[in-house]
Amino acid sequence: MELPAREILSLFLPGEMSPGIEPLGNGHINDTFLVRLSDGCKYVLQRLNQKVFKDTNAVMHNYKLLENNFLNNVDVSLPGVYRSVNNNLLEFDKHGNPWRLIEFVEYAYSLDHIVKKEQSYQAGFGYGAFLKGCAKCPVGEFQEVIPEFHNLKWRMQQLDLAVEQDNANRLSAVTDLVSFYRNQYVRLNGLIAVLNSREIPVRIVHNDTKINNLMYRGEQVRAVVDLDTVGPGSVIYDFGDAIRTIANSSDEDEQELGNVAFNMDFFKAFAQGYLSQTKDMLTDTEKFHLWQAPLYMTLIMGVRFLTDYLNGDIYYKTEYESHNLVRTRVQSKLIASMETNYHPIKTIVEQMLTDNQ
Structure with a gap:
């Protein structure tokens, strides 16, 4: 190289x-x-x-x-x-x-893990400021660089195809995951329909809001990086994908599933930071469905890792044979942890959206 x-x-x-x-x-x-x-x-x-x-x-x-x-005039740079x-x-x-x-963003650092609430708040603030900074971007002039990137219906179709073909002879070990993801998909039919109907507006968004795509200087987020996926999308994607990584108590490839859990404190702090920048921009439909965003994006990633595993690891870089299997099981465990917190997740978002209105 x-x-x-x-x-x-x-x-x-x-x-x-x-x-x-x-x-x-x-x-x-x-x-x-x-x-x-x-x-x-x-x-x-x-x-x-x-x-x-x-x-x-x-x-x-x-x-x-x-x-x-x-x-x-926003608080992050590119x-x-x-x-x-x-x-x-x-x-x-x-x-x-x-x-x-x-x-190169000088005098700055990125994080692979959130360890305190202030970091999570700053992450939300940073990605919220990014959305504000994109407010005047001409949506129609941006090109779609990865077709169907966050289209959950299409991702499920790709999983179904991988199950049917079973090219790497791995299906027998993951039938439980296939069933689990199919059941979760049904639960999101309402959000999927709203996204496909464009009732939720298309905006220019980042589309890959992992925690390590933010650059901190001191205790504050100062820059947003990894901009290859920026293009037409939804706040559902950016809010949900950020929560997926920030509120996960473990690594994305954690092998001990007992360490995987949804951190409500980090979720709440991120939501506070994000909505401090974006609440006045969001439509009523976006606000109504925002609480479902973490499940939507975690399901997409779980399905993508599982599909790649069934296809023989042809998309993501892997370090060992079961790497994508480990990744998809982490996402499924995170979804299960979210399920136990559905009511407080929904309540927290609704309360933040109605405060001071």
Whole structure:
């Protein structure tokens, strides 16, 4: 990997003789590197995964559209993207892989886990500020970079196909999960219908609101990163996916399921932060269904991990044979933990939405 990375880097930073290049982060999709120059400057170099982002030009089109329209009076910033000596946002190596160079967010850090409520509140504040910053983005000009990304009906159809084909001969070990996810899907029919009918408005949203896509400086969130998925979507996606990762008491690939639980304190803190920025923007329909968002997005991720496991681990990076099985069982346990908290989750959101109105 080092040789193509250095060759590509010379197109973005010509004249740099011996930059330091080291892996950065633990993302499932792209290959990311930290570049250190002799003068102390740092950059982020990324190779985009074309199996996931089949139209990388659309990814960069959206990136620049976001950069040009994001409001500058909100409390979070976005990392800029650099052009090469050829005036390109992307450069391709000899194998046809696309690379880009992104601004490094200085004096900041990301979190893989929330350990206190203030961090969760700040996460909600940051993603809420991001939604505010996207308020003037022209929805119709953004392209869909991953078709059907958060379409639960389509994800279930993909699971059904994987079950039917059983390409990796793994179905017999996961029939309980298949039944569990099918039952959960039925419970969300009302929300699915509202999303498909567009009663919930289409907005420009992040679409991948994991906790480690926020950059903290001190105790406050200062930047939102990993912008490849930004595009048309719903607040249901961003609110729900953030809660899925922030209110999970364990790792996404925790092997001891007894450690997996839904943290109500972190959920409440995130919701407070998020709604402090977005409450006045949301429609009545969005507000009515917001409490269901964590279940919706956790179900999607559980279904996606299970589908990939049945298909032979062809989408997500895995470190061992049962990695996707472990991941999907964590999501199913998190859903079960949410089920025991349905009433307080709904009550907390409703109360926050009606306070001071």
